[in-house]
Amino acid sequence: MKSTTMFRNTDFHDLIDSLIRTIELRDIYTAGHSKRVSEITELICSEMNIAGMEREYIHMAAHLHDIGKMGIADGILLKPERLTDPEYILLQQHPVIGSSVFDKFKELRQMSSIIRHHHERFDGLGYPSGLKGNEIPLGAQIISIADTFDAMTTTRPYRPSMKVEEAAKEIVRNKGKQFNPKLVDIFSKVFKKKKNIIKTIIKNYHANDRRQLYKPFCSIKTNVQKKELVMNIRTK
Template sequence: LPEAWEGFSSPPPPLGLEEDNPVSKSLRESLPYLIPAQGKEKALLVSPFTIKGENLGVLTLCRGASFNKDDLFFVNLILDRAGPLAENFILYESIVLNLHDALRALVKALEAKDPYTKEHSERVTTYALYLAEEMGLSQEALETLRFAGHLHDVGKVGIADAILLKPGRLTREEYEIIKQHPVIGAEIVGHIGLLQEEARIIRYHHERYDGRGYPEGLKGKDIPLLARVLAVADAYDAMTTKRPYRPSLTPETALKEILRCSGTQFDPEIVEVFREVWRKKLAGTEPMEAEDGRQESVA
């Protein structure tokens, strides 16, 4: 509540449970406290937020006039009503995490079929997070990108193995089928209520900055920012990984290709950030042998 922060230039430091103050006492003892106003000191109302006997935190209010028992009654009434809502949200979040883990396992199973794409989603996520961190994006954006990176190819579960594992270049018809995987993936992830933004990123990570990508031909800033980030990471890993129809590119050659496609396939601002990320974290990386003896690039 804004009133609770009145008079503070910045939030106070975290409090330890052993400290002798109303907030710590309330957490430690699971009891509310009313501290009357005295001189310039404002009144405090402190009440623990408890679910099934476990303290999740403390609600602290302050104001010039002292609080009374009626104030405490209404605050506790609000906290009592909020408890089941918070419990349901925590349960739902746990279900979402379990579904994410299940989908991630599915992606790993898909990748395990093909040594050329083994651990692809892990590397793409790593590169994408490098980019997002260098761009100074929020922690929330990083977590969204982490989920989307892990699951960006989950839609390939809807593509026949004969196409996915074809040891050669795809025909035009086969490529059109492959292009369906972002839409399929977005539909799968979109069924999880808390992952709507992740679903958007998955849907649009194959769009191009010049509007010639798929599935919708979005252009420029109409493509979600995190999808533009993921597109660069995905392309870099694809280029530095050996395919049946071509050898892997060296990191230096892959960087040159990313730079060449700046403003056409990729957002030029993100490409400039990638250049810096590559210099700091990816330059000089070496290919490694895949389990069947074929080379696979890793960072």
């Protein structure tokens, strides 16, 4: 889904999209994740009437929020089991690494700040800076909801995916804790009005990305076989 002015330039949008494909080619479990996050973020921004450059920066950041995972070792990024605490601390560097990619682009400072803070929590318990409430850039607060929602509806080797309805309830359960209560209300409104569109976003991209990029991987039926394949790739 393309946004306003700068992003109406299809080449520029596709360039941004290609940048994030590089990380998704490495991380088979997050195929299409950034695209889905950007689509859900767009729905929330529309409901909030966010427009102009602010909308552009949020949209770009939604596509690129996990670009910093390029700097995370395969052994952590592709680990099929739950991460240990030290591994999790290393993974938590990805927002900082991601924003540093754009350090030299003065014009993209706002976007890079959204990337840096997409894992902050409204109650201040997030990372990397422990920002609280509206200290967190608005775009990062919105992306955080879309990111968490998508993550919950994605299958991981150590847990099944949630239904969209369950994931939406989980977002509401974290109102005022992980997420800004006002934004949760807006998300719930969007979910109610556009549930079918959201379901299509989740379903279509999973299907398309699996078909296009991960055909050999997805032809393998069981998680045990997938785990073996990943372990094999990692030890080569």
